[in-house]
Structures are given as structure tokens and as C-alpha cells.
Amino acid sequence: MKRLFGMRESLKGQPRPQIEKIERRLFLRQGLSLGALALLSGCEVTNAESVQKVLWAMSRWNDRVQGWIFDPDRLAPEFPETAITMPFPFNAFYSMDEVPSVDAASYKLELSGLVRDKKPWTLPELYALQPQVSQVTRHICVEGWSAIGKWSGVRFSDFLRRIGADLTAKYVGFRCADKYWTSIDMPTALHPQTLLTFRFADQILPAPFGFPMKLRIPTKLGFKNPKHIVAMFVTNEYPGGYWEDQGYNWFSGS
Amino acid sequence: MMEGKRMTLGRDNTVLVHPLVVRITHWINGFAILIMIASGWRIYNASPLFGFKFPSDWTLGGWLAGALQWHFAAMWLLAASGLVYVTYGIMSGHFWRRLLPVAPAAVWRDVAAALRGKLAHDDLRVYNAAQRAAYLGAILIGIVLVLSGLVLWKPVQFYTLGLLMGDYEGARYIHFFAMAALVLFVIVHVVMVLVVPRSFPMMFTGRARVPAATRGD
Numbered sequence: 001m002k003r004l005f006g007m008r009e010s011l012k013g014q015p016r017p018q019i020e021k022i023e024r025r026l027f028l029r030q031g032l033s034l035g036a037l038a039l040l041s042g043c044e045v046t047n048a049e050s051v052q053k054v055l056w057a058m059s060r061w062n063d064r065v066q067g068w069i070f071d072p073d074r075l076a077p078e079f080p081e082t083a084i085t086m087p088f089p090f091n092a093f094y095s096m097d098e099v100p101s102v103d104a105a106s107y108k109l110e111l112s113g114l115v116r117d118k119k120p121w122t123l124p125e126l127y128a129l130q131p132q133v134s135q136v137t138r139h140i141c142v143e144g145w146s147a148i149g150k151w152s153g154v155r156f157s158d159f160l161r162r163i164g165a166d167l168t169a170k171y172v173g174f175r176c177a178d179k180y181w182t183s184i185d186m187p188t189a190l191h192p193q194t195l196l197t198f199r200f201a202d203q204i205l206p207a208p209f210g211f212p213m214k215l216r217i218p219t220k221l222g223f224k225n226p227k228h229i230v231a232m233f234v235t236n237e238y239p240g241g242y243w244e245d246q247g248y249n250w251f252s253g254s
Numbered sequence: 255m256m257e258g259k260r261m262t263l264g265r266d267n268t269v270l271v272h273p274l275v276v277r278i279t280h281w282i283n284g285f286a287i288l289i290m291i292a293s294g295w296r297i298y299n300a301s302p303l304f305g306f307k308f309p310s311d312w313t314l315g316g317w318l319a320g321a322l323q324w325h326f327a328a329m330w331l332l333a334a335s336g337l338v339y340v341t342y343g344i345m346s347g348h349f350w351r352r353l354l355p356v357a358p359a360a361v362w363r364d365v366a367a368a369l370r371g372k373l374a375h376d377d378l379r380v381y382n383a384a385q386r387a388a389y390l391g392a393i394l395i396g397i398v399l400v401l402s403g404l405v406l407w408k409p410v411q412f413y414t415l416g417l418l419m420g421d422y423e424g425a426r427y428i429h430f431f432a433m434a435a436l437v438l439f440v441i442v443h444v445v446m447v448l449v450v451p452r453s454f455p456m457m458f459t460g461r462a463r464v465p466a467a468t469r470g471d
Contacts, residue, residue, distance in 0.1 A: 047316075055320075058327035069411050076410045077421070138422065140409065143318065144301035146422055219410050247319035249326065254410045 059249050066251040072187050076218035076254070079136045084201070085147035090208045091222065092178065093242065099207045100177040100228055107212055113173075113233035116164025123212055127198060129154045129162075135193060137218035139225070140254055142243075151216040153197030157190040165234045173239035174215065177228035182241035184217065184224060185251065193218050221252040268461040271379050276348065277460050279339035286332035287436065289314060289324055290399075294433060296321030303430055329403070336396060343393075356386040375450045378462040392439045395432050402429040 090096055108120040134152040160167060167190065173183040188194060195216045198205055205211045210227025217225050223243050233239075244250045272280070292314035299307045300318045315321030343349040360383035367373040368384055375382075381389065405416040405425035419425040447454050456462050 055323040055327055058330070059323055061330075062326050066408075069408060071411060074411060074413070077413060138409075140422060141301070142322070144297065144426065243319070247323060249322065254408060 056247075059247075062249055063251040066253045067185060067187070070185075070187060070219070070253055072191055074219075076137050076193055079138070079148050081136055081150065083148050084136060084150055088149050088201070088209070089145070089147055091141060092208075092227075093180070094178070096208060098178075101207060102177050102212055102228060102230075104212060107230075109213070109229065110231040111163055111233070112231065113235045114166035114169045115234050118163075126196075126213065129159065129196075131155075131158075133195065134199075135195060135216070135218065137193070137216075139218075139222050141222040142248060142252065150201050151195060151197040151214070152199040152202070153195045153213075153216070155192060156194040156196050156215065157192070159196050160189060160234075169234045170236045171234070171239055173233045173235060174226040174229050175231040176226050177230050180226060180228070180242050181239075182224055182226050182244065183239035183250075184215075184220065188217060188219060188253065191217070191219055219254055221254060223248065224252050268463050269379060270460050271456060271462040272460040273342075273346070273348065274460065275338065275342045275346075277457060279335045279342070280457060282331060282335035283339060286328045286335060287440070289328035290332060291433065291437060291440075293321040293324035293328065297325060298430070303426060326407075333400070336400070340393065352381055353386045353390050356383055356390060361387040375453070377464075378450075378453055378456060379464065388439060388442065392436065392443075395435045395439065398432040399429065399436065402432060 092099070104123050107123050109126065110120050111118045132152060132154060134150060136148060136150045138146050138148050140146045160172070165172075167186065169186055171183050171185060172189045173181065175181045193216075197210075197214050197216045198212065200206060200209045200214075205214060210229075213229045214227045215225055215229060224241075238250075241248075241250065292312065295308035296310075296313035296315045297318065299310075299313065313321065315324045364373055364382045364384035373382060373384070401415060402419055402425045404412050405419055405422065406429055409416055409422040409425070416422060416425055419428050452463075
């Protein structure tokens with residue numbers, strides 16, 4: 001009561017139309033802000049084409065920013081073997097019983113694009129690559145969970161040099177036996193911890209974890225680490241990926 | 255133009271409390287925080303830390319990829335607006351004038367008074383101790399959210415920062431609890447606006463009425 005009375009008092013002496021103008025202005029402002037809030041929660045608005053365009057553009061912008069932030073010399077933390085997560089979680093866009101079975105004897109890795117030596121590689125040839133290195137690193141899933149595992153193989157940069165890949169090209173793309181595909185930027189491909197791996201936990205890669213070959217990238221989210229790789233190509237044209245084309249951020253670096 | 259007109263209109267009995275920069279960044283921050291929270295809940299649901307999920311209807315993005323797109327788009331809006339707000343608050347002296355000092359005893363007294371419904375709001379030009387603590391707390395929580403968010407986004411590139419938070423997994427919990435604290439702040443903030451509705455238009459006009467007692471007439 002006192003408050004109301006005070007309000008009326010303070011407006012005393014003001015010409016009537018001006019008071020109405022102030023009231024109208026306030027009402028409009030409040031209405032606008034409430035309207036904006038209502039818009040935010042409306043599915044129609046968030047699904048609108050223009051909104052989706054902005055979100056995709058921002059995701060491309062985030063690709064560029066992540067490229068700038070990425071330090072080619074900064075190493076992902078490595079852990080003692082006692083820190084390894086047991087059992088290591090299986091994750092794919094299909095269930096465990098749909099894991100592809102790749103025939104080791106007939107397996108060939110196909111190479112294409114900006115590569116000098118496009119000769120396909122058999123599994124014994126890949127296993128014979130030197131030097132072999134291991135890492136115990138944290139695998140971080142885009143869903144949020146993480147797990148520590150041990151992978152062994154060869155530095156991907158060594159392999160790219162061996163096949164005469166154009167290291168100034170922008171992208172390396174991968175096609176997998178499970179119809180998955182993805183692609184990465186060249187600076188990440190050349191990172192010292194980016195490994196072409198054939199072993200997991202000191203065993204030949206089990207089928208659920210990517211037999212015969214998985215690209216392990218501890219500086220990227222899990223879905224950027226392709227399993228069951230059967231073909232790779234070097235290109236300057238943006239290759240996209242299975243999840244990336246559906247809206248997951250392409251760079252997805254960590 | 256508008257500003258000048260309003261100043262003339264209110265010359266006798268109102269005074270500028272919320273500078274234009276504060277008003278603009280307040281609404282942009284609020285908008286961005288709503289997006290960050292709603293999309294963040296969807297991201298949480300993809301791999302819950304605790305035995306519950308947020309109802310889908312309360313979330314933004316439709317699915318994980320959509321939620322991540324919203325989260326990492328709105329983060330730029332929040333970063334830009336938040337940076338302007340904090341820089342302005344420090345450089346102009348706004349923080350020191352409006353939010354300090356804040357004595358724990360005074361905060362306790364005002365919170366207790368507020369809970370009994372006896373906290374006076376006659377003079378909206380000054381923040382009471384409970385408000386000061388809440389607004390300072392919100393700014394600090396915002397900083398914790400941004401830093402822990404950076405660790406989650408880039409655990410390798412910001413590894414050193416992550417060490418302060420228990421690495422990637424620790425940062426997930428810090429990010430979650432800071433979010434919970436901010437949600438609590440937003441709820442109390444909105445409830446207080448409903449309790450003292452006069453404060454709402456002030457966040458648009460920036461002007462508060464000077465109580466008769468202090469006007470000297």
C-alpha cells in the first residue's frame with residue numbers, strides 16, 4: 001500500500017499524457033523481452049532453417065578456431081599402465097554383434113588422392129612397419145565419458161612420408177569396413193602421438209576395437225579415431241564424415 | 255537521443271542506477287546463459303554423471319549434436335558479452351562502487367531478513383549485502399564455468415589449467431556443480447524480481463526512483 005501510494009506521489013505534477021507514454025513504453029519493453037524468452041523455448045524457432053544455418057556456420061567457425069588453438073608440439077598426457085580402464089567400453093553407431101569381420105588374409109589398405117605411391121598394403125606389410133611405438137592415453141567420447149587405453153603401432157606421420165603423401169594438403173580421409181568414414185586435418189595427422197595402430201592392450205586389435213587397424217588420435221574426440229580402416233586418401237577438398245555430416249563438429253580436437 | 259530525453263524526464267526524482275553497458279550485457283548474458291544451460295542439460299543426458307537425466311522438454315538441441323552446436327555457438331555470445339561486462343565493471347569502478355564491500359555478517363543478516371520477508375527494498379539505488387554476495391557469486395561462478403568449460407572443450411591444449419581441476423574427469427564435475435549453482439542463482443534472482451517488481455523495468459530504463467526520505471523535500 002505504502003509503495004503504491006509512493007509511486008502515485010512521485011508522479012504527481014507530471015502531465016497526464018507523458019505518464020501514459022512512460023507506462024506504454026515500459027509495457028512494450030516487458031512484452032518484447034517476454035516474447036524473446038517464449039521464442040527461445042519454441043521448437044519451431046530452433047528448427048527454423050535460418051537458425052540451423054547460423055549453428056552450422058558457427059560450427060565451421062569453431063573448426064577454424066580449433067585449428068588455430070591446436071599446438072602441433074603439445075602432447076596429450078600419457079598414463080601408467082595401472083591407469084588403464086578395464087573393461088574398455090565398446091562404442092560404435094551399431095551394436096557389438098554387428099561389428100564387421102575383416103578377413104586378415106585378403107585384407108588390403110587402399111590409398112588414393114595426393115599420394116605418390118598408391119600401391120595397396122597387405123597386413124603383413126603393415127605389421128612390418130618400423131619403428132613401433134605405444135601409448136597409454138585418454139580416449140574422450142563426444143558423449144562426455146572417457147577411458148584410458150593402450151594402443152601400439154607406427155607414427156602416422158612416418159606412414160604418410162613413406163607413401164609420399166602431399167604433406168601440404170589439407171585433409172586425410174578414411175573409409176572403414178563398417179561403412180564408417182571420417183577425415184582429419186593435416187596438422188593433426190602429423191602430430192607425433194597420432195598413431196596407425198594394430199594392437200590394443202598388447203593384443204592384436206580385437207574386432208570390436210577396430211581390427212585390423214585403427215587410427216589413434218589422442219588430440220581428438222573418439223569418433224575422429226576411425227576403426228577397421230580399409231582405405232585412406234589425401235585431399236584438399238573437405239571430405240566430411242559419417243557423424244560430421246549430421247552435425248557433429250568436424251575438427252573435434254581436444 | 256532517447257537517453258537524453260529520459261534523463262530530462264526523470265531529473266527530479268530518478269537517478270541512473272544501471273549504466274547502459276550493464277543493461278545490454280545483462281540481457282545478452284541472460285539469453286546466452288539460458289541457451290548454455292538448456293543445451294548443457296542435453297549434453298549431460300548423453301552421459302549422465304549421476305543417476306538422473308534432465309527431462310528432454312527442458313533441453314535444447316533435439317539430440318547431442320544439436321545441443322553441442324547450440325552450446326558452442328552461444329559460448330561465443332557469452333564470452334563476448336561477459337568479457338565486456340567484466341572489463342567494464344573493473345575499469346569503470348562499477349564493481350567496486352556497487353558490489354563492495356561485502357561483509358559476511360551483513361550478508362547473513364540480510365539473507366535472514368529476506369527469508370523472513372523483512373528485507374527492505376525502498377532504495378533500489380544500492381544493493382543490500384545479500385544482493386552483493388549473490389551478484390559477486392554469480393560472476394565467480396561464471397568464471398569457473400568458463401574455465402572448466404575450456405578444460406572440457408580442450409583437455410589437451412589447456413592441460414595445465416585442467417590440472418587445477420582434476421583433469422578432464424574432475425572438470426566434468428566442477429562444470430556440473432558450477433552450473434547447478436548458477437541455476438540456483440537464476441531462480442533466486444527471478445523470484446526476487448517477482449517479489450520486488452519495481453526492479454524489473456529498471457533493467458531496461460536503468461533508472462531508479464529516489465525515495466522521498468533521501469530526497470530532502
